[in-house]
Every structure is written in structure tokens, then in C-alpha cells.
Amino acid sequence: MSLLLNELGNGIFLGAFFGLVALGYSMVYGILRLINFAHGDFFMVAAFVSYTILGAVLVGHNSHGQWWTLLWVGVVVMVITGGLNMLANQIIYRPMRRAAILSLMIAAIGLSQILENGVLVTPQWGATYLVYPVTSPPAGFNLGSNHYTWAQLIIVLVSGLLALGTYFLVGRTLLGKAMRAVSEDRIAAMLMGVNVDLVIAIVFFIGGALAGAAAVMTGVYYGQINYLMGFTVGLEAFTAAVLGGIGNIGGAMLGGLVLGVVQSIGTAVFGSEWAIVVAFGALVLMLWFRPTGLLGERVARRM
């Protein structure tokens, strides 16, 4: 039993990452109905950008837990990644707004390739596994028979706060109301005076920024980055978004947590080689019995 509780803790930690990246998927899907396959690669680009900034800032004293430096670098990286995601929207998706959604998806896959190979050929980045300049100290606390580091706790808290912030932004503010309006009926929203292009741009910005935050935390906790790291994260985040009910803010976070927990418990019960099978099996069952996802009843309203 204590093993299952430990795996629950592990799963929640893992799920915090999935959920944060899933939010970006879900928001973009909610507003454009586009599955943005390049989203995971913005996460990867954010990791490399933060690697370079941290490397420049921390020359000489690279070590554990530079928390304040991490905080401001994290915010800068969120802004940069948000900006890049917004730029991608402006350059690629916006001119294609009247195109079939499949064309947009293929454009997203193309963008994903450009980002991966762009990082591959960039000097100082390339194909190597880069060691992140800041790593998290092993100090922490025990819960049950499991040891959790303070960094893990901070990561879960930061993810939770960012998700809550996004939830309130979409649910309680005028901007959020505009987003929901655009999501529901773009033409009607436009006729009501909503600046649709601006709203879509902001959604891309927020999605990118959340991926940026997840990237910095991944770098700090897992300690190394690689130009292909976005693919797996993207796939798992996409699964989380579908599991929770794609287009739904709370659903993305919940889906992330459920996916993380299912993978960890799956490891405990069936062994680690079955973890992914169990996770995707859960997804198949979910789609079978509840095609709209966990929080999917609101899917008609999407955001």
C-alpha cells in the first residue's frame, strides 16, 4: 500500500509537467481547434534559450539552487517563448486562418521540424546532451517511505499557481470572456467588437509562456536538455489534454495529473515497461466510454 502511495506522489509530480504543457495545447485547440504539434518544440526551444541565458548569467558560480536567478530567468524565458509562439501564429497560422484545419496541422508539423533542426544546426546548441547550468539540490523531506526534494515541491506549487492563474484569467476576466467568445463563435465575437486576432495572439502567448516555465523547471530538475526533448513531452501533454477534455483549462491540468499517476501506478502494478501501455490504455478506455474527456461536458463551449 505504501508503495502505491509513493507512486501516487511520484505521479502527481510528473503530472505537474504534463499539465503545464497540456494547457498550451488545450488553449490553442480551444480557440482555433488546431492541434498545435509544434507546441512541444517550443518547450524544447525554451529549454535551450534558458540554458544560454543561465550560462551567461551564472558564469563562475554554477551550482545548486540559485532560486532568485532562476525566478527572473524563468520569467524572461516565459516572455521570450510566449513571444516566439505568438510570432509563429502571426507568420504561419494567421495567414492560413481560412485554410482547412488539416493544412494548419501539417504546417504545425513542419514548424516542429524547423524548430528541432534549427536547434540542431545552431552553434553551441547542436545534437549534444547539454548539462543544465543549475541543478536542484537533493535536500528535501520524507513522506511515507519516499524522499521528495524541495525542488519537487516548488515545481508542483509553481505549476499549480500558473494553472490557477490561467484558470482565473480565462474564467473571470474580460480578456478571458473575449477568449471564450472567440472560441464559441469567431464571426459573432468579431461582430461584437472583439479584436479576434489580438485575442488569438494572446492565447498563443500564454500557451508558449507556460511551456517556457515547464522547460526551465525540467532543466533544473532533470539536469540535461536535448533538441529532441520536445517530442515526448509534446506527445504526453497532448495525451493529457485529450484525457482531461481538450479545450478545457481545468481538464488539461487534471488530465496531466491523471496521466502522471496512471503511469506511476502502472509501473508499480505491471512493471516499468508497461507504464506507457497502461497510460495509453487508459486513454483508449476514456475515449471509448467518455469521448469528450474527463471534464468534457463543457467541450461545446471549449474555453
Next chain:
Amino acid sequence: MNRKSFGLRVIASGLLVAGMLTVAASVSTVTAAGAAKKLPPYLIGVPMPMTGAEAQAGTQIYNAELMAAQQINKHGGVLGHPIKLLEQDDACDAGTAVNAVNLLVSKGVKAFVGGYCSGSVLPTEPIISRAGLPYVMPAANSPELTTGGYKDMFLIDPSGSGDGAEAAAFFKQQGITKIYIIDDQSSFGVAIADAAAKDVAAAGGTVVDGGVQSIPATSNDFSAVISQIKSSGATGIYWSGYFSQAAQFATQLNAAGVIGPNGTAKFVVADGSVDATYLSAAGAAANGTYATIAALASGVGNVLGSHADKVFNLAYRKEFKSAPGPYSAFGYDAITALVLAAKHVHSIVPKRVNAGLRTLHFVGLTGKISFDKTGNRLGATMDLLEVVNGKYTLAKPQP
């Protein structure tokens, strides 16, 4: 391996440089006559991961091959034929590798020198074997590569089947009986882990949790596995995958208090995880962890930092403005082996080069090179390395 033989290797490796020059000198006389005839280039196919997860290792080996080819060409090439390497990306993917190799065969290459991921080399063996071409592999070393019955496959990196036996001997020496074995689901990792499980059982140990476990090569979170290890009571942990995941595994095991100052377990990795990136990425968590690697490999690739290694490193750094990888020297030796075999039989005709490779004996950067009947490298013994203060050292005592 003892200190003495290590010293011998350093000298032996030094001899190679002299040997290469002699070869070059004798070859150049052939060129003088051949130059007028303008012999066609000696086309060598190089399937190698240049993109994808293993692009780093692939590039490092290919660069070393280029370096070897350039030096040989500078001195007149192979029997007057300038070497031309035709590189094709195999992306460490079986399907891509088959296409790449078919393309290279159709371009008329006379030999293959390449491959890093055993999983993408295996399906290309029948194609190359059917074409009757020699295949010298610098780094791929799954035991399966030479058991498929395909002729003319030559492994410069000794087959990884010794890794498990060395680790099992170490666990036995340490009195560790409960061992958790985990692989990365790659062809190489699975083969090594399965071999290790047999070796552990033979040494009287128990593989806990019902046998070999595995985790996808794309996963960077080992927390669920670590909880399993804790509840299984294992005090020996064996990882057969590659270095990037090894570093994350070690870091997380250390943070969880399984290994390191607060832990009681010993963490041992196979040769796919011996890499400078493992040391830098795992940092302090790497200290006190162990690795098994072929004895002739541990003297090169900057692992233990021998003299010949330093000379090679300098030349490589000068040429490519970056450090060579652990398998770069093997790439250099692979080209050298092919060229010496061709020279020995006075022909670049594949059939004759194959015969030349089978009887080849020379001292390369990675030590003495000769092959047994199946193409495995002869005389491979294993070293156990321990990480001390962020550096690989020979563990004492050796099991």
C-alpha cells in the same frame, strides 16, 4: 586489467602513429606510379546517426573516420585509390538505416565502415552480406550482431556480452545478492540486460522484481522505478542503456537516498553509459557509481586519459573544434583496419578485403586489433571503472 598491461597499451597505441606513417610512406610509392593513371576513389559507405537522439555519437565517430581518411589520402590513399567516404544518415532507426544502406550499395561502395546503434545495424546486415561487402563497425556491439550467421561483419568495439559478466562478478565480490536490472528497450540495452540477468543468476544472485525491467529510451523520470527499487530491497542496480538516461537515473537515485552518501546500494552501468556527459550531467551523484567497459576501450576516448589518447584528442580538437567522443578512436581504428586489410591483400576488391580483415593483426588507437571467426574482436577483457571526484578511475580491486 592490471597497470602493466595498461602501460603496454599506451606504448602500443603510440606505435600505431608510427605504424600509420610507415603505411603511408609505403603507400605513397604506389601513388607516384598510380597518379598518372588516376585510379578511381575507394568508395566506403558510412551509415551513421547524424540526426536523431544519437546524432552526437554518430558525428563524433564520423569525424574521426574523416580524419583517418584524410591522413591516408594525404599519403597517397589506398594502393593509389583515394578514399571517399559516402555518409548516409541512419537516424538510429532500423527503417532509415535499411534505405540508407540500399542507397549506398546501389552507389557502388566497396566497403562499409559505420553504425552506432546496434538496432539499426542488424537489419542492414543481410543486405551488406548479400552484396558481399565487408562491414567494419566502430561502435555497434550488441552480441546479436555476430550471431546472425552473416559473414564479413567485423566489430571494432568488443561485443557487449562481457559487460554483464563483469557486473555480476562485481556484485558477487561486494556480497550483493539482490539486483535490480533495467534496460532502455533499445536493441543494445535489452541484449546487455538479458545477458547480465543470466550472469547474475549464474553468480548466485537474484534479479528482483520478477526479472529484467525496462523503461522507454525517451523517458527522463525514474521516480516510479526508484520506488520499485526501494520496495524490492535491491542493493545492486544495473543499467544497460545509454549515458543520458544513466545520468538522470543516478541523479534521481542519489536524491532519493538509494545511492550516494545516504544510500546503501551500488549503481553499475554498461559501456553505453561511459561518457563525459554522464559525469558532468550527474555531477556529484556520479561519484561512487561504477561502469563496465572493454579494457581496451577504457584507455581511450578520454575515459582514463592515456598519452595516445591525448595526442589523438589534440588532433581531433584542432580539426573539428570540439572534443572527440568515447567512440571516436574506434572510428579511426575502423578505417585503419579496412585500409590495412586492403593493403595486406594488395586489392580493394571486397572479397579479398574480407579475407584480409579475417587475418588482420595490428595495433590501433584502441589496442591490438584482430577478429575471431564470427568477426568479434579478439582478446577483449573487461574493466570496472569507478567514478571518483567526477573522474573515471580503475576500480580497486577489480573483480
